[in-house]
Amino acid sequence: MIKQYTYETISIEEIFxxxxxxxxxxxxxxxxxxxxxxxGDTALKAYGKKFDGADLEDLEVxxxxxxxxxxxxxxxxIAILEEAADxxxxxxxxxxxxxxxxxxxxxxxxxxxxxxLDRVGIYVPGGTASYPSSVLMNGVPAKLAGVKEVIMVTPxxxxxxxxxVLAAAKIAGVDRIFKMGGAQAVAALAYxxxxxxxxxxxVGPGNAFVAEAKRQVYGKVAIxxxxxxxxILVIADGASDPVVVAADMLSQAEHDxxxxxxxxxxxxxxxDAVSLELERQIPLLPREEIARSSIDDNGKIIIVASIxxxxxxxxxxxxxxxxxxxxxxxxxxDDIKHAGSIFLGRNAPEALGDYFAGTNxxxxxxxxxxxxxxxxxxxxxxxxxxxxYTEEALAKEADKINVFANREGLQAHGNSAIVRGExxxxx
Numbered sequence: 001m002i003k004q005y006t007y008e009t010i011s012i013e014e015i016f017x018x019x020x021x022x023x024x025x026x027x028x029x030x031x032x033x034x035x036x037x038x039x040g041d042t043a044l045k046a047y048g049k050k051f052d053g054a055d056l057e058d059l060e061v062x063x064x065x066x067x068x069x070x071x072x073x074x075x076x077x078i079a080i081l082e083e084a085a086d087x088x089x090x091x092x093x094x095x096x097x098x099x100x101x102x103x104x105x106x107x108x109x110x111x112x113x114x115x116x117l118d119r120v121g122i123y124v125p126g127g128t129a130s131y132p133s134s135v136l137m138n139g140v141p142a143k144l145a146g147v148k149e150v151i152m153v154t155p156x157x158x159x160x161x162x163x164x165v166l167a168a169a170k171i172a173g174v175d176r177i178f179k180m181g182g183a184q185a186v187a188a189l190a191y192x193x194x195x196x197x198x199x200x201x202x203v204g205p206g207n208a209f210v211a212e213a214k215r216q217v218y219g220k221v222a223i224x225x226x227x228x229x230x231x232i233l234v235i236a237d238g239a240s241d242p243v244v245v246a247a248d249m250l251s252q253a254e255h256d257x258x259x260x261x262x263x264x265x266x267x268x269x270x271x272d273a274v275s276l277e278l279e280r281q282i283p284l285l286p287r288e289e290i291a292r293s294s295i296d297d298n299g300k301i302i303i304v305a306s307i308x309x310x311x312x313x314x315x316x317x318x319x320x321x322x323x324x325x326x327x328x329x330x331x332x333x334d335d336i337k338h339a340g341s342i343f344l345g346r347n348a349p350e351a352l353g354d355y356f357a358g359t360n361x362x363x364x365x366x367x368x369x370x371x372x373x374x375x376x377x378x379x380x381x382x383x384x385x386x387x388x389y390t391e392e393a394l395a396k397e398a399d400k401i402n403v404f405a406n407r408e409g410l411q412a413h414g415n416s417a418i419v420r421g422e423x424x425x426x427x
Contacts, residue, residue, distance in 0.1 A: 065166075
C-alpha cells in the first residue's frame with residue numbers, strides 16, 4: 001500500500017527517492033561500446049541474439065518488410081496515429097526558429113544562421129511494451145526541423161518488430177530503421193558500423209543501459225538528455241475525484257517498477273480515499289505486478305497545509321509530469337517554476353501529453369527540469385553566428401580590440417585586427 005506522510009515528516013530528497021540499482025551498469029556498457037567499435041555489425045548481431053533472441057541476417061528493415069507491417073495495422077489506428085502526428089506537428093511548428101541579421105553600427109553586419117542537423121538517431125524502447133508514441137514524439141519534430149536523415153533503432157524481440165511502431169515510423173517520416181536495442185544500438189549510432197551510419201545526435205528514452213550508453217558516447221555525438229525512471233506528481237485539492245487521481249498516478253506507475261507516482265494534497269480525506277482507490281484499481285491492470293511494485297516502493301502521498309504549499313513542494317522536486325487538479329489552475333501557473341510538462345485542471349490527464357495533445361512526452365526526469373527542457377525542434381538544429389565589417393568599420397574599432405587583447409596577454413589577437421590598417425605589428 002502507498003505510504004502517507006505530512007510535509008513535516010519527509011524531506012524533499014525522499015519524495016522521489018528510489019532504491020539504488022547495485023548492478024555495475026557503467027562497466028557493462030563500456031565493454032559493449034568497445035565491442036561495437038571493434039567488431040561492428042558482427043557484434044550487433046551477436047548482441048541481438050543474446051539479448052533479444054534475434055537471429056538476424058540483415059540488421060536494417062527492408063522497404064518490403066516496412067510496407068507489409070504498415071498494411072497489417074488496422075485503419076482505425078492508422079487514422080489515430082496520423083491525427084496524433086498532426087497535433088504534434090501543430091504544437092512544434094511554434095518552436096521553429098528563424099535566422100536573424102542586423103546592422104548595429106555603420107559598416108557592421110551581425111547575424112545568426114539556423115541549420116538542421118544532418119543525421120539523427122532516435123531510440124525507441126521495445127522491452128516491456130511497444131511505443132509508437134515515442135516514434136512520433138522524436139521523429140515528427142526532427143523532420144519539422146529539417147533533419148535530412150532520421151535513423152530509428154529499436155529492439156527486435158525474436159527478430160520481429162512491432163507493426164504499430166513501424167507504421168508510426170512511416171507516418172513520422174523516419175528514413176531508416178535498424179533492428180537493434182540497448183547500449184549496442186547507442187554505440188552503433190555514435191560510432192557507425194558497416195551498416196549503420198554515424199549520427200550527429202541520439203534522442204529518445206531507454207533503460208539504465210541505454211541511459212548509461214548515451215552518457216558515455218556524449219561528446220562523440222550530442223544527446224537529448226539522460227532520462228531516468230518516469231515520474232508523476234499530482235497536486236489535488238479536496239474536491240478532486242479519488243478515482244481520477246488514482247488512475248492518473250497509475251498511468252505512470254505501470255511504466256516500470258522504478259517509476260514514481262506522488263500525490264500532494266491539503267485534504268486528509270482525499271489522501272485516504274486515493275490510497276483505498278489505488279488498492280482497488282491495481283489488481284485490474286494487466287501490468288499489475290509492475291504497478292504494485294512502483295506504488296509500494298516508490299509511491300507517496302504527502303499532506304500539506306494548502307495548494308500554495310503544494311506548488312512550493314513541486315518546485316523543489318521539479319517533477320517530470322505535474323498535474324494541477326483544481327478548479328482554477330491558471331491561477332497557479334505563474335507560480336510553477338520547475339516541471340517538465342504541466343497538465344492543468346481536472347480534465348487534463350498526463351496521458352494527453354503521452355499520446356495526443358501535441359506537446360512532447362520526452363521530458364527531463366530526476367529533478368533536471370530545474371535546468372532542462374522537453375524534447376523540441378531546438379534539439380534538432382544548430383546555430384552559427386556570423387560577422388561582417390567593412391574596412392572603415394574595422395578601422396574604428398581595431399585599436400580598441402588591440403588594447404583589449406593585450407590586456408589579456410594575447411598579442412597575436414590584437415595584431416590580427418590592426419595589421420589590416422597598415423598600422424604595423426604592435427610592440
